[in-house]
Amino acid sequence: MVLLLAVVVSGAVSRMLPVAVPTPLVQIALGFVVGLATHLRVALDPELFMLLFLPPLLFLDGWRIPKDALFKDLSTVFELALGLVLLTVVGMGFLIHWMIPAMPLAVAFALAAVISPTDPIAVSAIAARVPIPKRMMHILEGESLLNDASGLVCLRVAIAAALTGSFSATGAALNFLWMAGAGIFVGVALTLAVTRTKAWVSRRFGEETGSQILISVLIPFGAYLIAEHVHASGILAAVAAGVTMSFAEISRQALAVTRMRRNSVWDTIQFAANGMIFVLLGEQLPEILSGLDQTVALTGHASPWWLALYVAAIMAGLAALRFGWVWVSFRITLLRRAPGRETGSSPPWRLVAAMSFAGVRGAITLAGVLTLPMVMGNGTPFPGRELAIFLATGVILSSLVLASIGLPLLLRGLTMPPEPSQQAAEDMARVAAAEAAIKTIERVQHALAEGRNDADVYAAAGARIMDGYRERIEGLSAGSDASQVARANEGIERELRLAAVRAERAEIMAIARERGLGSELAARLVRELDLLEVRYR
Known part of the structure; x- marks a missing residue:
């Protein structure tokens, strides 16, 4: 337990030091202190x-x-x-x-x-x-x-x-x-x-x-x-x-x-x-x-x-x-x-x-x-x-x-030989994934709406989701200038979404502190927002 505690402390100590000291050296130093200051010995x-x-x-x-x-x-x-x-x-x-x-x-x-x-x-x-x-x-x-x-x-x-x-x-x-x-x-x-x-x-x-x-x-x-x-x-x-x-x-x-x-x-x-x-x-x-x-x-x-x-x-x-x-x-x-x-x-x-x-x-x-x-x-x-x-x-x-x-x-300042860009392969994979998603949405939408009186609700929901995928395909399939603009807009949107997620989480925690939400429900909502933040990042 003492050694595990030293591992925990080492991360904080390495960040607190005014000069950059590698964490392994801090861990060795803490272990040395443990060996000197205690009678605990690991054979x-x-x-x-x-x-x-x-x-x-x-x-x-x-x-x-x-x-x-x-x-x-x-x-x-x-x-x-x-x-x-x-x-x-x-x-x-x-x-x-x-x-x-x-x-x-x-x-x-x-x-x-x-x-x-x-x-x-x-x-x-x-x-x-x-x-x-x-x-x-x-x-x-x-x-x-x-x-x-x-x-x-x-x-x-x-x-x-x-x-x-x-x-x-x-x-x-x-x-x-x-x-x-x-x-x-x-x-x-x-x-x-x-x-x-x-x-x-x-x-x-x-x-x-x-x-x-x-x-x-x-x-x-x-x-x-x-x-x-x-x-x-x-x-x-x-x-x-x-x-x-x-x-x-x-x-x-x-x-x-x-x-x-x-x-x-x-x-x-x-x-x-x-x-x-x-x-x-x-x-x-x-x-x-x-x-x-x-x-x-x-x-x-x-x-x-x-x-x-x-x-x-x-x-x-x-x-x-x-x-x-x-x-x-x-x-x-x-x-x-x-x-x-x-x-x-x-x-x-x-x-x-x-x-x-x-x-x-x-x-x-x-x-x-x-x-x-x-x-x-x-x-x-x-x-x-x-x-x-x-x-x-x-x-x-x-x-x-x-x-x-x-x-x-x-x-510092060392440059490795340039690597071939993977952007084209990434864009191609994203387009293929979006096209597969659209086909699946159409199939599932028709299956869910079959025989129902509110089929237009399913069609509208599917259309909204497919529009998002089509926008992604158009942005990735456009020329380089359009792609750069699309990626810039994506970065701006990501920052806005992150800010919104943080605000949502802070509000939910504030409500939970005031006993307006049960702990289980609050934990579930915070978990969903955490997953969203990880996705946007």
């Missing part, structure tokens, strides 16, 4: 931590990410999510082992694996006041969905090598393919089976909103647990389930009220889970810092400043690898998409630098490093575990601070 069970937080968050990311934007830059996403992760694991693994010989090479690879995935939630929070260009954010989101899985698969391979003392490249490759392929299959199959069964039951027996929402919450946990049971990637299973859910929803639609309430539930889950992860990280800091003497002793030094130097060196290595890989990846992509482009053309350095700074580490890194086993197979302590946890924590904090300072500076 993090890594497997339970992964199960509670990662499946719903990754499922939601896969569900909500724009699929057309993801597929458009799929090659770039794969280059970052797979190639960069493997390069980071190998390059940083050897660098960490070279800097700290006391840390076995397999453990160094494990640490490199957990610091390779990025966290788009932290990036979006950092850039809240300097919005990230949409295309850039879509690439970062797609990268994070895949590099979470690839990084954690590399982590498992490294832990197995540390525990057994042997490593097989062929075995590691086969293990990677099994974990990835089986994880994706489990996520897709489970989601399709559940959504089809749900749709069949809803068609025959009706739809109950609460059950529908609960099913959507259970799917990522089911996919994760089944995949883990067959030794596949539960992370990829949750991601695949989310992506499949978005396609399944198109063909098997839920009721409008179910979608609205489900979105509210998932927004709350996302806010609480993301906040709890960073608050928990802050809450663990006092215990991590209390063992600095023993941790630095593992490196063969006495001064804790050596740990800061190691974190700085790791950050520099990560930045160099990411900057170089992003530059090469973007250059290859630009040349591939424009064969006639002049030789020597390259992506803008600010864009490459912004993508490099956007490589913020967060929840996956914390969850991954906590999964390092406590002991070896023979019962001896796992070598370098506390040091790995401290270094990973230092990387998370450093990347958040550096990105919060550098990313807004790099993004």
